Amino acid sequence: MTENVLEGQKPASNEPVLSVKNLKAGYGKVEIIKGVSFEVAAKEIRVILGGSGSGKSTILRNVLGLEIPWSGEIKVLGQNLSIGSPQAQKALSHLGVLFQGGALVTSLTVGQNVMLPLVLDGIEPKGAAEELARSRLAQVRMSQAWSLFPGELSGGMRKRASLARALVREPKLLFCDEPSAGLDPLTSRELDELLLELHESLGLSIVLVSHELDSIRTLAQKILYLQEGTVLFDGTLKDALESGPDRVRAFFERRTDPANALVPTPWETIT
Amino acid sequence: MRPYANLARGLYLRLVTEIILPSRLDRAWALGEGRDLFQRAGKEELVLVCDKVAFVDPLSAGTLHHARRLSQNGGKKLSLRSPSPQILERLAALDPGPLVEVAPIQPQPALERLGAWAFELGQSLADGWTFTLEMILGMVFLATRRERSWPGAFWRQLHELGTTALPVVLLLTGLIGLTLALLMGQQLETYGASIHLATLMGVSFVREVGPLLTAVILAGRSGSAITAELASMKVQEEVDALHTMGASQAAFLVAPRLLALVVTLPILALFASAAGILAGLFVAVFRLGLSASVYFQVLLDAIDVQDLFNTLLKTVVFASIIAFLACRIGLATRGGSDAVGRATTKTVVSGIFWTVIADCIFALVLYL
Numbered sequence: 001m002t003e004n005v006l007e008g009q010k011p012a013s014n015e016p017v018l019s020v021k022n023l024k025a026g027y028g029k030v031e032i033i034k035g036v037s038f039e040v041a042a043k044e045i046r047v048i049l050g051g052s053g054s055g056k057s058t059i060l061r062n063v064l065g066l067e068i069p070w071s072g073e074i075k076v077l078g079q080n081l082s083i084g085s086p087q088a089q090k091a092l093s094h095l096g097v098l099f100q101g102g103a104l105v106t107s108l109t110v111g112q113n114v115m116l117p118l119v120l121d122g123i124e125p126k127g128a129a130e131e132l133a134r135s136r137l138a139q140v141r142m143s144q145a146w147s148l149f150p151g152e153l154s155g156g157m158r159k160r161a162s163l164a165r166a167l168v169r170e171p172k173l174l175f176c177d178e179p180s181a182g183l184d185p186l187t188s189r190e191l192d193e194l195l196l197e198l199h200e201s202l203g204l205s206i207v208l209v210s211h212e213l214d215s216i217r218t219l220a221q222k223i224l225y226l227q228e229g230t231v232l233f234d235g236t237l238k239d240a241l242e243s244g245p246d247r248v249r250a251f252f253e254r255r256t257d258p259a260n261a262l263v264p265t266p267w268e269t270i271t
Numbered sequence: 272m273r274p275y276a277n278l279a280r281g282l283y284l285r286l287v288t289e290i291i292l293p294s295r296l297d298r299a300w301a302l303g304e305g306r307d308l309f310q311r312a313g314k315e316e317l318v319l320v321c322d323k324v325a326f327v328d329p330l331s332a333g334t335l336h337h338a339r340r341l342s343q344n345g346g347k348k349l350s351l352r353s354p355s356p357q358i359l360e361r362l363a364a365l366d367p368g369p370l371v372e373v374a375p376i377q378p379q380p381a382l383e384r385l386g387a388w389a390f391e392l393g394q395s396l397a398d399g400w401t402f403t404l405e406m407i408l409g410m411v412f413l414a415t416r417r418e419r420s421w422p423g424a425f426w427r428q429l430h431e432l433g434t435t436a437l438p439v440v441l442l443l444t445g446l447i448g449l450t451l452a453l454l455m456g457q458q459l460e461t462y463g464a465s466i467h468l469a470t471l472m473g474v475s476f477v478r479e480v481g482p483l484l485t486a487v488i489l490a491g492r493s494g495s496a497i498t499a500e501l502a503s504m505k506v507q508e509e510v511d512a513l514h515t516m517g518a519s520q521a522a523f524l525v526a527p528r529l530l531a532l533v534v535t536l537p538i539l540a541l542f543a544s545a546a547g548i549l550a551g552l553f554v555a556v557f558r559l560g561l562s563a564s565v566y567f568q569v570l571l572d573a574i575d576v577q578d579l580f581n582t583l584l585k586t587v588v589f590a591s592i593i594a595f596l597a598c599r600i601g602l603a604t605r606g607g608s609d610a611v612g613r614a615t616t617k618t619v620v621s622g623i624f625w626t627v628i629a630d631c632i633f634a635l636v637l638y639l
Contacts, residue, residue: 066511092517103512105504108421117516120419120523162512264366267339267359268350270318 015078017042017173017205018063023072025062031070032058034229040173040222045199045206047216047237049251050226056209059226060177063207064097077172093121096166098176102158104150104165110137111146114165121169136164140194156187160194167198173205174198180212192218213252225251287316289352294323296331305334312338313345321354332365340370402599406529409521418522425527432493432528433535439492440539441546444484448476448547452554465559469569472551477574481544482582483630486589489536490622494597497528498618501601502611510602520602529594536590537583544582585633592629593622 016039025033032055040046048056061067063074074080079091104113114133115125123129137143140160150158159179166174179195180188192215199206210216216223216237223240225233225248233240233248240248250256288311293300311317317338327335342349351359379387412418452472459465501524504510513523548570555561597618604614 061511064511064515066514092515095515097512097515099508099512101507103508105509105513106507107427107500112421116421116518119421120516120518122416122419125422165516262366262368264363264368267354267362268348269354269359270350270352 015042016040016075017044017077018207019073019075020059020063021073023059023062023074024070025058025067025072026070027058027067032229033062033069035072036226036229036231037072038224038231038234040205040207042172043199043203043205045208045219045221046224047208047210047220047222048224048226049209049211049216050232051211051251053228054226055229056211056226057177060175060207060209064095064175065092093117093169094172096169096171096174098159098163098166098174098179100177100181102150102155102162104158104162106150109147109149110142110153110161113150113161114168116165117169133164133168136168137161139167139198140164156183156191159183159191163191163194163198167202170202171204173207176206176208176210178210178212179208180210180215185214188212188215189218195219213254287318289318289320291320291322292324294325296324296327296335298328298330301328301330301334305331305338308334308338309341312341312349313347316347317342317349318352319349320352321358322352324354324358327358327361329365332362333367335362336365336367398603399599402602403595405519405521406525406595406598409519410526410529412519413522413526418519420523420527424523425530428527428531429535432489432496432531433539436489436492436535436539437542440485440488440543443488444476444481444543445546445550447480447484448472448550449554451475451480451547452551453558456554456559460559465555465561466565466569468551468555468559468561469566470573472548473570473573474578476544476547476551477578477582479630479634480547482540482586482589483626485536485540485543486586486593486626486630487623489532489539489590490593490626491619493532493535494593494618494622495615497594497597498601499611499615501598502604502614503608505602505604506607506611524602525594525598528598529591532590532594533587536593537586540582540586541579581633581637585630588629588633589626592625596622596625 018040020039021037023033023036024031036055036059038046048059050056058067062069063076076091077094104110105116108116111130111133112125114136115129118129118132119125134143134146137146140163142157142160142164145153145157145161150161153161174195176195179191183191195206195208196219198204206219208215208219220237222236223233224231225240225244227247233244235244241252290308296305308317319335339349409418413420452468455471456465456468459468459471501510504524510520510524513520552563552566555566556563600614600618600621604610
């Protein structure tokens with residue numbers, strides 16, 4: 001079954017593309033993720049959100065195998081992603097990742113960057129690979145940047161180029177780490193629409209870490225709200241807005257927690 | 272009643288100090304009279320008369336808040352007399368809130384510190400060992416085409432780490448050769464042994480100065496370049512991105528650099544030796560009046576193939592040390608741009624240090 005998935009066939013509709021069970025993780029001695037479980041179904045857009053320091057990026061880094069989890073189980077397309085195993089390597093090729101700053105290799109041109117995943121699969125960076133990379137760049141409307149270096153691009157262009165690179169292997173699952181970070185509202189909106197378009201045309205599942213409300217409203221089908229390393233809410237965006245915990249609704253209504261406000265100490269006065 | 276009122280007022284004035292504040296509490300006040308306030312706060316009961324105050328700048332608000340904190344710490348009271356609501360509002364807007372105390376770090380007991388240090392040392396040795404294994408495997412996989420690097424990465428590194436270093440290597444070794452030849456020529460001339468300048472220059476440059484000096488120059492030039500590039504790739508998540516694409520960092524990043532340096536350093540060292548020997552020739556001909564053919568004849572008698580082979584072996588080891596340290600330190604970088612700077616410094620220092628140590632070991636093994 002899982003082998004079929006890896007051979008590029010469509011996953012059975014009921015099998016989650018990503019399942020995380022009771023994940024605990026952290027850095028050094030500091031536990032950041034304190035037992036998180038969730039699943040992402042095929043063709044679902046899932047947004048992981050929460051305040052700063054709630055562990056959103058840590059979950060992402062653990063799922064991608066960039067950090068070793070303390071305990072728990074992470075399965076991508078039915079495969080365990082422990083570092084170094086051949087299955088992990090295979091499963092990785094079904095993932096695309098859009099990093100916060102784009103993370104393009106600065107010594108390669110944009111075109112070479114987009115071809116990079118194919119080259120790592122052992123395909124020569126010319127001919128078919130080049131055509132495919134060019135078509136992906138055209139999809140993100142970046143054809144003109146083929147022979148430019150990442151240093152010559154603006155922040156938004158760098159992210160779009162990185163998106164083209166993430167899509168070049170036709171992944172089943174796309175991870176985005178704060179795609180709107182550092183972008184102006186218009187560029188950020190364009191990127192969101194591009195993601196939606198790709199979601200529909202390629203049947204992508206998307207896991208997005210974000211705290212941009214506009215972007216979440218545009219994209220999210222289901223959300224996972226984290227607070228201090230635990231899941232506060234897991235469900236559809238609609239449910240979250242209507243009947244979610246107060247903290248979650250406060251987030252969407254941009255209400256701040258009055259308990260966090262600073263109360264000034266009154267002065268001793270004499271009249 | 273009046274005498275009693277005066278008495279009460281006198282008593283009050285002895286117990287509290289009234290300070291009349293000016294109409295503008297600006298920067299000048301904060302840096303002048305405001306500072307005097309700190310001397311008294313906490314030692315006396317203070318009343319600040321605010322009748323006239325119409326303006327409070329941020330620094331003065333800070334001064335007042337600090338004076339109040341000092342008073343509280345000293346167990347005294349600091350009050351404002353008849354402040355306007357605007358002033359109170361202004362002070363509330365700039366209220367610093369309570370001090371959040373961070374527990375001071377307790378110094379660890381010596382035994383625990385020693386344990387932690389030993390643990391860290393063990394861990395870094397284990398990490399170094401894993402990194403070495405990973406690197407060797409990466410190169411094997413790269414050679415067997417199981418892992419990939421960007422086509423042409425090796426040639427690019429060869430050019431950047433090697434070819435572009437040639438001018439500076441030639442210039443420096445040439446100049447040092449000239450200096451040494453002048454000094455030695457003078458000494459040899461006094462003993463009538465000028466001809467042995469060729470022997471000395473040949474032996475010292477082929478065996479020692481050429482390889483070592485080239486290694487030191489490359490540790491500073493190419494080692495730092497490798498570390499700076501890899502460290503900033505790491506900081507900007509490029510290394511993470513490569514990992515998620517399934518690239519092995521050993522094959523993709525380390526192998527081309529290591530191979531390029533291993534190929535480059537021996538060749539550069541030969542060039543460096545040649546530059547030094549030619550500088551010696553220059554001194555021999557124009558300062559000591561020897562003929563070029565005699566110089567080369569003596570030179571060829573002094574060095575043999577074994578010397579060249581040893582030089583080759585030495586430089587390959589130096590190159591491996593420099594590239595290994597540069598890649599390892601670069602890829603272990605965590606943090607921001609300051610970490611990149613620290614990593615680069617560390618590479619240059621440890622690269623030169625371990626190169627000299629290795630050179631010393633070679634000297635002991637080969638010439639003792």
